[in-house]
Amino acid sequence: MLNGFIDKLIGKNKSKDIAKKRLQFALIYDKLDISEEILGNLQQDIIEVVSRYFIIDKKSLTLDIQRERNFSALVVNTPIIKAVRREVGKKATA
Amino acid sequence: MNGKTIVITSGKGGVGKSTATANIGAALAMEGNRVAVIDMDIGLRNLDVLLGLENRIVYTIVDAAKGRCKIKQAAIKDKKIDNLFLIPASQSDNKDVLTTEEITNLCEKLRKEFDFILLDCPAGIEKGFQNSVAAADEAVVICTPEVSSVRDADRVIGLLYARSITPKLVVNRIVPEMVERGDMLSHEDVVDILSIDLIGLVPMDEQVVISTNTGVPLVTQKDSKAGEALRRIAYRLNGQPDLPIEVPTVKKSFWKTKINFRFGGKK
Ligand SMILES: Nc1ncnc2c1ncn2[C@@H]1O[C@H](COP(=O)(O)OP(=O)(O)O)[C@@H](O)[C@H]1O
Numbered sequence: 157m158l159n160g161f162i163d164k165l166i167g168k169n170k171s172k173d174i175a176k177k178r179l180q181f182a183l184i185y186d187k188l189d190i191s192e193e194i195l196g197n198l199q200q201d202i203i204e205v206v207s208r209y210f211i212i213d214k215k216s217l218t219l220d221i222q223r224e225r226n227f228s229a230l231v232v233n234t235p236i237i238k239a240v241r242r243e244v245g246k247k248a249t250a
Numbered sequence: 251m252n253g254k255t256i257v258i259t260s261g262k263g264g265v266g267k268s269t270a271t272a273n274i275g276a277a278l279a280m281e282g283n284r285v286a287v288i289d290m291d292i293g294l295r296n297l298d299v300l301l302g303l304e305n306r307i308v309y310t311i312v313d314a315a316k317g318r319c320k321i322k323q324a325a326i327k328d329k330k331i332d333n334l335f336l337i338p339a340s341q342s343d344n345k346d347v348l349t350t351e352e353i354t355n356l357c358e359k360l361r362k363e364f365d366f367i368l369l370d371c372p373a374g375i376e377k378g379f380q381n382s383v384a385a386a387d388e389a390v391v392i393c394t395p396e397v398s399s400v401r402d403a404d405r406v407i408g409l410l411y412a413r414s415i416t417p418k419l420v421v422n423r424i425v426p427e428m429v430e431r432g433d434m435l436s437h438e439d440v441v442d443i444l445s446i447d448l449i450g451l452v453p454m455d456e457q458v459v460i461s462t463n464t465g466v467p468l469v470t471q472k473d474s475k476a477g478e479a480l481r482r483i484a485y486r487l488n489g490q491p492d493l494p495i496e497v498p499t500v501k502k503s504f505w506k507t508k509i510n511f512r513f514g515g516k517k
């Protein structure tokens with residue numbers, strides 16, 4: 157994958173930083189049995205859902221999996237520009 | 251006597267398990283402990299060569315575990331170091347000849363004769379690994395600062411946890427020059443990824459190769475960086491758990507740096 161999910165997160169770095177990021181992702185993939193593609197799709201879906209409620213800077217949304225021995229946490233981080241105006245009581249749509 | 255059984259393992263091959271087993275075993279024996287080092291790599295024995303005992307093998311771990319000889323007959327006494335014994339692997343058997351029960355029973359008996367029993371685990375996570383781990387009370391995981399080695403170490407650590415063993419980590423073959431310029435994972439990076447406690451950091455050292463040439467463990471020499479690091483691991487296992495862990499650093503001498511660098515680059 158040319159513009160791969162990992163590549164974007166890794167950026168240009170010292171080779172050991174690349175090694176570290178690759179390892180962190182490899183271990184997540186090994187453990188959770190998910191692929192880079194699935195993570196990319198998840199990121200797209202999250203952007204879509206969050207965008208129904210907030211205007212966000214889509215490019216700076218980051219998705220990260222923090223891994224401990226006993227659990228993994230999905231951490232989504234995004235700057236919010238402002239809320240999407242919508243009528244009270246009505247479900248938001250994209 | 252109620253000895254401790256420690257498995258030295260890594261997942262990946264060629265990262266320094268046998269080197270560590272031979273040297274830590276030798277250092278523990280030099281401290282006055284009765285030590286048995288066991289080559290669990292059936293079919294591909296190695297530990298005998300590292301200790302210079304390859305010409306003395308009569309019986310093997312397979313014979314001892316299957317009751318075809320007495321333990322005393324299979325345990326070869328080291329040439330120079332008192333209290334150090336090698337139980338060699340057999341070269342002709344299939345790697346899966348031993349059952350878990352045979353190994354655990356053998357180690358139970360060894361516990362009564364030795365203070366430390368070090369199991370040099372084969373690479374991989376199959377039967378030989380499972381047998382070694384089943385017989386062990388404690389584990390030392392060895393890895394090098396490379397992606398594939400750290401990944402395999404993570405897998406092995408997970409398997410050890412599943413058996414209620416909390417392993418300690420050795421990072422081997424550290425090239426300080428490469429760490430300094432950002433071309434090798436530092437030990438902090440490795441610990442960060444694996445999140446387990448360290449028990450030692452061993453630099454890349456030409457002396458390791460020289461010592462395998464001669465069949466004399468490095469810890470018997472005074473002026474080797476890797477030997478010193480391995481000796482300190484033995485001390486930590488032998489009742490000094492808080493002995494500070496020295497981080498391999500770039501040597502200031504121009505020539506030494508140059509030699510080390512070339513060695514590091516070859517792999
Ligand atoms: N700290 C070190 N510096 C230099 N060479 C090393 C070091 N540790 C191990 N080696 C070399 O790496 C190779 C593999 O080591 P070995 O102990 O046989 O690994 P394993 O038992 O895990 O397969 C050997 O050639 C050994 O001499």
Ligand SMILES: [Mg+2]
Binds near residue numbers: 267268291296370
């Ligand atoms: Mg070996």
